[in-house]
Amino acid sequence: MPIGQEDTESPCIDLGNRIISCKKCPRLVLYRQSVSISAKRYPGQEFWRKPVPGYGDVKGRLLIVGMAPAASGGNRTGRVFTGDKSAQFLVSALFKSGFCNQPTSEARDDGLRYLDAYVTAAVKCVPPDNKPTLAELDNCLPYLKEEISCMPNLKAILVLGRFAFESIVRIFCSMGYNVSRSSFQNRSFLDVGNVRIFMSFHPSPRNVNTGKLSEDSFMQTLLGIREYLKKTQ
Template structure:
């Protein structure tokens, strides 16, 4: 239901043009998905992961969140090392990837030019994100990947009348808010990874600590 609504969404003129008419990368001889990208995984899981938006030649090409690009390679191999996915690779919609006890979604469901969404586009799309969060009845922890995902979750908390003024984005910080722990990380973009801002070992250890928290071990 909610996913049908997302896939059929035409609220943002700029993004419709971009997702449908972005020039195909030479190395991909295939039809692009070119529609909004839904969340993926177990909506009854205890962990929610929020990313920014589909990449033009990643999710916008393959039709699945964090699939078929460099950010996906880093993220999913790290999640696998922490026991949060069943395999280290995310290449295509039929590759058998499973998110264990967790669900992953995006602050913005359509690929934006240069990975830079407009405020009005994030606001349009927040309805879907907020519905996804409210659907997760077993939620214990939320991991936000980057500042835009963080801001989107803060906007959700405001709708729940949470006082958010002392909650600041900081890499590997966490906050306990109404029985749900919010974890913050830099986005696993090639720029953050290649410059060493986000290091694989540190990120995996952070994910392991999230999993331990969910399982009640810390």
Template sequence: AALRALEERIVACRRCPRLVTWRQTVALAKRAAYRDWEYWAKPVPGFGDPAARLLLLGLAPAAHGGNRTGRIFTGDRSGDFLFAALHRAGLANQPTSLAPGDGLELRDCFVTAAVRCAPPHNKPTPAERDACLEWLVAELGQLERVRVIVALGAFAWDAALRADARVSGRPARPRPRFAHAAETQLPSGRVLLGCYHPSQQNVFTGRLTEAMIDAVLARARRLASD
């Protein structure tokens, strides 16, 4: 219930003028394949199991993905790869995430992003990054059972460090560096795991393979249940 109230506050957020404009601009310049869609065009809250021990953290909603469907990682290539991996790991009831109402349920995991509005070129400004951190801190406050955070990419890794510093009152020192399969215990006691972002680019070039993300998720599941 508290998580639901938080969702409503996130969806109503208008703090970043550039992104308020951009999420709407993108919605008006629809992709041909989505011309019949009414785009969400608002901030995208996290999605998943409120009792999750595992949190997956992305960068921001995709312009024609989350910004279209209103659900994070839903309706874009990154999400296709991510949810298929969650399904193989036993963390999702189905391998696809098409749109709200498609029956997708996550078990023991919650998926969210460091920034909640689709940014131009997937690149939020430092001010936007800092403005949106509050929502991650608030979600972590509600998701009390989370023991492991999987950061999808360096931007998410830094956001997790910042959020954990806010939650615990102290930064991790020396600052842990992002790498694929990097692992560090945060001052809160939670564990942070790095994973290359499942972007179309990373997957297409083979920088991130199914076997690589499967190994990170297996490690995350083990740490979460230790």
């Protein structure tokens, strides 16, 4: 299975399979298989319960990074940012800003295609309490690094939340760049080499329901990315 929807000729074609079969983190292997979701909400559905690789256009210029799959989202549906409230918020905004072909992300076969963008998470397995350990992050970051290396046209990274930001910073630091982890700020950006890192709070139900992240604020971030990509063409 390719990691991206248009990745059929990429040398990274086996990355998705390697991620899906990964068992490096015993705690997460157990949790992704056992985490309970009300089956009544999804009658007859077989849950994914495996690592969730990224999805999208690896030839795109924008990489979007979340923290980890959600129990009712990626761990249920098998596609990143699919089938939960965070996905609703994110994909609706990405559609309005032209980064995908439809405003919803409900299931792997729903026809969603990202345009000039690839979406993934720093940790590929659902963690208990939404908190991966540092050791689990260390285990998983090589996959994110590989995903980045699969994007030859990468110009911008949108990090969704501090965890995603710190994950990207760790990767750039491992590549020899000097980037401070303390510089995360919603609607801010940071240039590292040829890439601009855009920062946003994560579109989790908690952040959205409390007003910490509004649709308007998130749209402003996406429009800023659009402007930047236009200038760097």
